[in-house]
Amino acid sequence: MNRRDFLKSLMATSYIALGSASVLAPFNALAAAGAKTNNDWLTTGSHFGAFKMKRKNGVIDKVIPFDSDKYPTDMINGVKGLVYNPSRVRYPMVRLDFLIKGHKSNTSQRGDFRFVRVTWDKALTLFKDSLDEVQTKYGPSGLHAGQTGWRATGQLHSSTSHMQRAVGMHGNFVKKIGDYSTGAGQTILPYILGSTEVYAQGTSWPLILEESNTIILWSNDPYKNLQIGWNAETHESFAYLAELKEKVQQGKIRVISIDPVVTKTQRYLDCEQLYVNPQTDVALMLGIAHEMITKKLHDEKFIEGYSLGFERFQPYVLGESDGLAKTPEWASKITGVSPEIIRDLAKVMTKGRTQIMMGWCIQRQQHGEQPYWMAAVLATMIGQIGLPGGGISYGHHYSSIGVPSSGAAAPGAFPRNLDGDQKPIFNSHDFKGASSTIPVARWIDAILEPGKTIDANGAKVIYPDIKMMVFSGSNPWSHHQDRNKMKQAFQKLECVVTVDINWTATCRFSDIVLPACTTLERNDLDIYGSYANRGILTMQKMVEPLFDSLSDFEIFTRFAKIMGKEKEYTRGMSEFDWLKKLYDDCKADNVGKFDMPDFDTFWKDGYVHFGEGQPWTRHADFRNDPEINPLGTPSGLIEIFSRKIAKFNYDDCPGHPTWIEKTERSHGGPGSDKYPMWMQSCHPDKRLHSQMCESQQYRETYTVQGREPVYLNPSDAKQRGIKDGDIVRVFNGRGQLLAGAVVSNNFPRGIIRIHEGAWYGPVGKDGSKQGGNEMGALCSYGDPNTLTLDIGTSKLAQACSAYTCLVDFEKYQGKVPEVSSFNGPIDTQI
Amino acid sequence: MKWFINTWRTLNQPTKYLTLGTISLSAFLMGIIFWGGFNTALEMTNTEEFCIGCHSMESKPYQELQQTVHWSNHSGVRATCPDCHVPHNWSRKIGRKIEASHDVWGWLMQTVNTEEKFESQRLEMASREWKRFDRDDSLACKNCHNYDSMKWDDMSKLAQKQMKRAAEKDQSCVDCHKGIAHNLPDMGTSRAPELIAQVGTGETGLVVGDSYFTALTKPLYFNDTTDVEAGTLNVATKVTVLETNGNRVKVGIDGWRKKIGVGRVIYFDFGLNILSAQLSKDAAVEEGIMAVFEEKEDPMTGLKWQRAEVKIWTDSDYLVNELQPLWDYARDTYSSSCSVCHTQPDEKHFDANSWPGMFQGMIAFVNMDQDTQALVQKYLQEHSSTFDKSAH
Numbered sequence A: 001m002n003r004r005d006f007l008k009s010l011m012a013t014s015y016i017a018l019g020s021a022s023v024l025a026p027f028n029a030l031a032a033a034g035a036k037t038n039n040d041w042l043t044t045g046s047h048f049g050a051f052k053m054k055r056k057n058g059v060i061d062k063v064i065p066f067d068s069d070k071y072p073t074d075m076i077n078g079v080k081g082l083v084y085n086p087s088r089v090r091y092p093m094v095r096l097d098f099l100i101k102g103h104k105s106n107t108s109q110r111g112d113f114r115f116v117r118v119t120w121d122k123a124l125t126l127f128k129d130s131l132d133e134v135q136t137k138y139g140p141s142g143l144h145a146g147q148t149g150w151r152a153t154g155q156l157h158s159s160t161s162h163m164q165r166a167v168g169m170h171g172n173f174v175k176k177i178g179d180y181s182t183g184a185g186q187t188i189l190p191y192i193l194g195s196t197e198v199y200a201q202g203t204s205w206p207l208i209l210e211e212s213n214t215i216i217l218w219s220n221d222p223y224k225n226l227q228i229g230w231n232a233e234t235h236e237s238f239a240y241l242a243e244l245k246e247k248v249q250q251g252k253i254r255v256i257s258i259d260p261v262v263t264k265t266q267r268y269l270d271c272e273q274l275y276v277n278p279q280t281d282v283a284l285m286l287g288i289a290h291e292m293i294t295k296k297l298h299d300e301k302f303i304e305g306y307s308l309g310f311e312r313f314q315p316y317v318l319g320e321s322d323g324l325a326k327t328p329e330w331a332s333k334i335t336g337v338s339p340e341i342i343r344d345l346a347k348v349m350t351k352g353r354t355q356i357m358m359g360w361c362i363q364r365q366q367h368g369e370q371p372y373w374m375a376a377v378l379a380t381m382i383g384q385i386g387l388p389g390g391g392i393s394y395g396h397h398y399s400s401i402g403v404p405s406s407g408a409a410a411p412g413a414f415p416r417n418l419d420g421d422q423k424p425i426f427n428s429h430d431f432k433g434a435s436s437t438i439p440v441a442r443w444i445d446a447i448l449e450p451g452k453t454i455d456a457n458g459a460k461v462i463y464p465d466i467k468m469m470v471f472s473g474s475n476p477w478s479h480h481q482d483r484n485k486m487k488q489a490f491q492k493l494e495c496v497v498t499v500d501i502n503w504t505a506t507c508r509f510s511d512i513v514l515p516a517c518t519t520l521e522r523n524d525l526d527i528y529g530s531y532a533n534r535g536i537l538t539m540q541k542m543v544e545p546l547f548d549s550l551s552d553f554e555i556f557t558r559f560a561k562i563m564g565k566e567k568e569y570t571r572g573m574s575e576f577d578w579l580k581k582l583y584d585d586c587k588a589d590n591v592g593k594f595d596m597p598d599f600d601t602f603w604k605d606g607y608v609h610f611g612e613g614q615p616w617t618r619h620a621d622f623r624n625d626p627e628i629n630p631l632g633t634p635s636g637l638i639e640i641f642s643r644k645i646a647k648f649n650y651d652d653c654p655g656h657p658t659w660i661e662k663t664e665r666s667h668g669g670p671g672s673d674k675y676p677m678w679m680q681s682c683h684p685d686k687r688l689h690s691q692m693c694e695s696q697q698y699r700e701t702y703t704v705q706g707r708e709p710v711y712l713n714p715s716d717a718k719q720r721g722i723k724d725g726d727i728v729r730v731f732n733g734r735g736q737l738l739a740g741a742v743v744s745n746n747f748p749r750g751i752i753r754i755h756e757g758a759w760y761g762p763v764g765k766d767g768s769k770q771g772g773n774e775m776g777a778l779c780s781y782g783d784p785n786t787l788t789l790d791i792g793t794s795k796l797a798q799a800c801s802a803y804t805c806l807v808d809f810e811k812y813q814g815k816v817p818e819v820s821s822f823n824g825p826i827d828t829q830i
Numbered sequence B: 001m002k003w004f005i006n007t008w009r010t011l012n013q014p015t016k017y018l019t020l021g022t023i024s025l026s027a028f029l030m031g032i033i034f035w036g037g038f039n040t041a042l043e044m045t046n047t048e049e050f051c052i053g054c055h056s057m058e059s060k061p062y063q064e065l066q067q068t069v070h071w072s073n074h075s076g077v078r079a080t081c082p083d084c085h086v087p088h089n090w091s092r093k094i095g096r097k098i099e100a101s102h103d104v105w106g107w108l109m110q111t112v113n114t115e116e117k118f119e120s121q122r123l124e125m126a127s128r129e130w131k132r133f134d135r136d137d138s139l140a141c142k143n144c145h146n147y148d149s150m151k152w153d154d155m156s157k158l159a160q161k162q163m164k165r166a167a168e169k170d171q172s173c174v175d176c177h178k179g180i181a182h183n184l185p186d187m188g189t190s191r192a193p194e195l196i197a198q199v200g201t202g203e204t205g206l207v208v209g210d211s212y213f214t215a216l217t218k219p220l221y222f223n224d225t226t227d228v229e230a231g232t233l234n235v236a237t238k239v240t241v242l243e244t245n246g247n248r249v250k251v252g253i254d255g256w257r258k259k260i261g262v263g264r265v266i267y268f269d270f271g272l273n274i275l276s277a278q279l280s281k282d283a284a285v286e287e288g289i290m291a292v293f294e295e296k297e298d299p300m301t302g303l304k305w306q307r308a309e310v311k312i313w314t315d316s317d318y319l320v321n322e323l324q325p326l327w328d329y330a331r332d333t334y335s336s337s338c339s340v341c342h343t344q345p346d347e348k349h350f351d352a353n354s355w356p357g358m359f360q361g362m363i364a365f366v367n368m369d370q371d372t373q374a375l376v377q378k379y380l381q382e383h384s385s386t387f388d389k390s391a392h
Helices: A003-019 A025-032 A074-083 A096-104 A120-137 A159-170 A183-192 A205-211 A237-249 A264-269 A281-294 A300-306 A310-318 A328-335 A339-350 A369-382 A440-448 A483-490 A552-562 A566-570 A575-589 A599-605 A620-624 A643-648 A714-719 B002-012 B020-044 B055-059 B061-065 B081-085 B090-109 B115-135 B157-168 B193-199 B281-285 B324-337 B355-361 B370-382
Strands: A042-046 A049-056 A059-065 A093-095 A114-117 A143-146 A174-177 A214-218 A254-258 A272-274 A354-358 A391-393 A437-439 A453-456 A459-462 A468-472 A495-500 A512-515 A524-528 A535-539 A607-609 A677-680 A709-712 A727-732 A735-743 A751-753 A806-811 B211-214 B218-221 B229-233 B238-245 B248-258 B265-269 B272-279 B290-297 B304-315
Touching: A042 A535, A049 A074, A059 A074, A093 A096, A093 A120, A096 A114, A096 A120, A120 A143, A120 A159, A120 A468, A120 A495, A120 A512, A120 A552, A143 A159, A159 A468, A159 A552, A159 A566, A174 A440, A183 A369, A183 B355, A205 A237, A214 A339, A237 A254, A237 A264, A254 A264, A254 A339, A281 A310, A281 A328, A281 A339, A281 A369, A300 A369, A328 A339, A339 A354, A339 A369, A354 A369, A369 A391, A437 A440, A437 A459, A440 A453, A440 A483, A524 A575, A535 A599, A552 A566, A552 A575, A575 A599, A599 A607, A709 A714, A709 A727, A714 A735, B055 B061, B061 B081, B193 B324, B193 B370, B218 B304, B229 B281, B229 B304, B248 B272, B272 B281, B272 B304, B272 B370, B324 B370, B355 B370
Parallel strands: A143 A174, A143 A468, A174 A437, A214 A254, A214 A354, A254 A272, A354 A391, A468 A495, A495 A512, A677 A751, A709 A735
Antiparallel strands: A042 A049, A049 A059, A093 A114, A093 A512, A453 A459, A524 A535, A535 A607, A677 A806, A709 A751, A727 A735, A727 A806, B211 B238, B218 B229, B229 B272, B238 B248, B248 B265, B248 B304, B265 B272, B290 B304
16 A cells, blocks of 8 residues: 555545444445455454454455464454454543543543543644643653553554653653563562563473473463463464473373462363462472472582572571471461472472473562562572573463574564654653652552652652553553552542553543554554564554544654654654665664565565574573673572672562562461452453453353353352352452352362453442442452552562452342443533 | 788888878877767766666666665656766776776676676675775765755754764765665674664774773684684773784773682673673683782672783774764664663663663563674663662
């Protein structure tokens, strides 16, 4: 498509937007308006996979996996529904009271879902006026535009980059550090293993399959989580999991899933499970360490040559420093694992080659730094770090990590930052004594308690006084904890702006909502194969943007124009100019390494394949020569005891891994007398976080009475008179939700699961339609973060602790409300 | 044969019948005819038709040119082959033509008549042209493009900054704009080309006693002649020139080392894991290379550190006067490459010893060659909270 076609189609879209009112109308209107019908398969990609698509009458018709995706996920069936669903944001919308009163609006109405349709010009002008007001009155500390999330794929239209570049051209703002997924892990591991580890390439699967005798999946469900990727995912890891399954069946590799529940991976591999009480893994690991030390199973030579501080850790394990020996018997009482099994585990792990693979959930709990640190210590004691098929990894369940990388240079992206010496209109750096960067999960605390000083990673963070939030391609009303607390905080904000494709709960609690189009309604390009960087594929526009939606590039180009900075923003380049530039730059970076055809050929073929990579072992260079290839720790060695962390003097994160009791813990732990059930809110099986929850038909394949499933143990369910398929009210002191019971033996007593990313759909406390914006509201669909605890993991990472969460549940007896999460707002005329 | 001898005799005799004037006039006229013919012929070889008359030129460079702005643009001005490849000044033009006779040989021998042959020769051919452009500061470009006529306001801020800097030095255009009319050759092993384009390949005429900074990671040698490597010198490391000999230079590197192993890694300062140089095991123990002074314990790790001075040979290239251009390049690269997925943290968000862990843990999706990686990591470390205590 050339620029002229692009403009023509834009005009066609505007026409449709004016003439359509219902969801179905645009399909026909689009066809009538002459959206390009094309019998060719076009190539595109997403977090869920790479696809080829065909259109019929201007509507996306068939979606099939990309040729090299041999293990497509079931979520391919939900892709069309991301475009065509009743939750689409159709027009720029402004909250009723905000439209009338602006920054003096009644903010307790936020979330009551009364919105008014406005033109793009009006919406963008209001947006800019709000920024002007906040920058003038409060300066940069009044604006937080750094709360970013998973976005949709595409290197050009990446929504967070566009928003931050455009808002950054207006003025400076508060930013985040870290993320919700791995906040504790990525903070602690650089001190211990010298890298975030969670986002680093891991030892290649072929080497693991060849060399490992035992694989420990610790709180890790790769078969579920490898379905999605940071870039266009082509699921190569699944071929290795299939091979692993074969080896497990042949008895060649022993896989032990250490997990409170039976995971999808365990069921797929048909491997062993070791049950452990929720949140007690550190105690289990200490029990294993105690056994290793007393039986001299640990590798003293490796510890001596490659690590520091074992001599300060050992007395803690043996009880010499605190009078409490961490014996298997001690651990057994906390963990529910028998001393014999703990002793056996110590033996198994030190015999033959053992690869420990950690999942991420385990660090998303209070003191989430500790299990990651302690597991690294166990791996050091085993002494196989840097050997193929041995050691420890923290990412083999994520984005094709472990698939050998092609080694090619990946394409860059539309710039997030201002160019060279460009300056924002409001260029104050006066944060009024507050911090300009805050730990990602502490922003609600900051809004509620501006000026408060907290400890974070060895520094002091002073909360800024945030008055305005801007989100794009991010849904914190899904991923942050404790909805009632969020409501309280949001009432303190003067203005909230959200750009999204669909009416997420974040849009609901906003003042200005701007409709972005989906990835299938604009042109882009992306890496496919995620960490494997297997190639580059086109993301070709399948249909024109529905309704009044625009691409992120277009939205913020228009916004920049209002600021008088259009050319600065786009560098005078169109969508296709940018695609060509990104492609050509990548081509230049690969000269001499990987042949890439010219852009036109790439666009015609749909992809460029970089080929296979070479197997690689993590930390092998360190093991070979720790002097020349030191780790990125202060000493360059593995730090079993960290003097640096010890110097921070944190009670909740001392100098060596430590078992610390949680604020709330099931199975006899604190608070379990009041709320006996532990709720795990892990990454969903059929979504990417909250993305695709709105895909209506696909959602209906797994919901129970239209609600998100809650997985229950048969005995726990029976005790409460609940049958499979019932509507269940799950509650604690923080909130309440409705979900649909799925009774399953995969979940032991005292444990329930609701996948995070279930869209928040608040209704009145008693199930009535009104009152969703009020405290104590009932979530009609089943968002687990209605119930979770909003505290930092520790003074070190200050990360999200969603896994420290006790609840109870009952059969719901009240009036069953309609699910209010989807279908968008109440249109209001003024 | 006889006619030839007769003619020779005639020509060899002084004129009998013709006046000197007649001779001069006819010589002059013949000169004009010859000159005209020569020039016509010369001009003929200066047309696009002539240039693309042979298959090799038509099928590759000409096709590539047609994809570029020099072929088609909104002002309708087109640059054809001779505009760039033949000097406009007469004597240079003749020189170029003589040089070009080499191409006739190539045509006869069919050195670039297939795509494979062309590609295999592309770097050599391009390098020759680049050198020629270097010699006259891209005069061919400047016949049309003039620094003085550039309207800065119409350029992006970034372009302004770079073009103004170039204008000040009347810089040669192809220093930066290589590959503007034809595809770039496969430069395979060339290291960090963008970095080098910005900071240069190093000073010529290194002065003994002066300090310089490394623009790339460089090999170290035991002496001024051997090829036996004695380790590596990290990028952006300060060295003092002690002695020069041809293409080699003996430098002094001051720093600290950890008292572990052989102690062959030299760091920027006490307790800071900012890499300056790594010596091979042999070099570290070789008499006269490393001198070790006072010892201190690092309270953060309990490791002993020793101050060290290294005197060792390296190649004389890639040593630059100023550190700032290296940092400028590193800052821009960090800002663009590390913001593809997320907002990049401020440089001073972490301390010097935390940056390696953060940086190495996030490098998977970042396109940086080894030199650039090392430079960016060092930039982050030397601009970390260890050095910049201002709050953020």
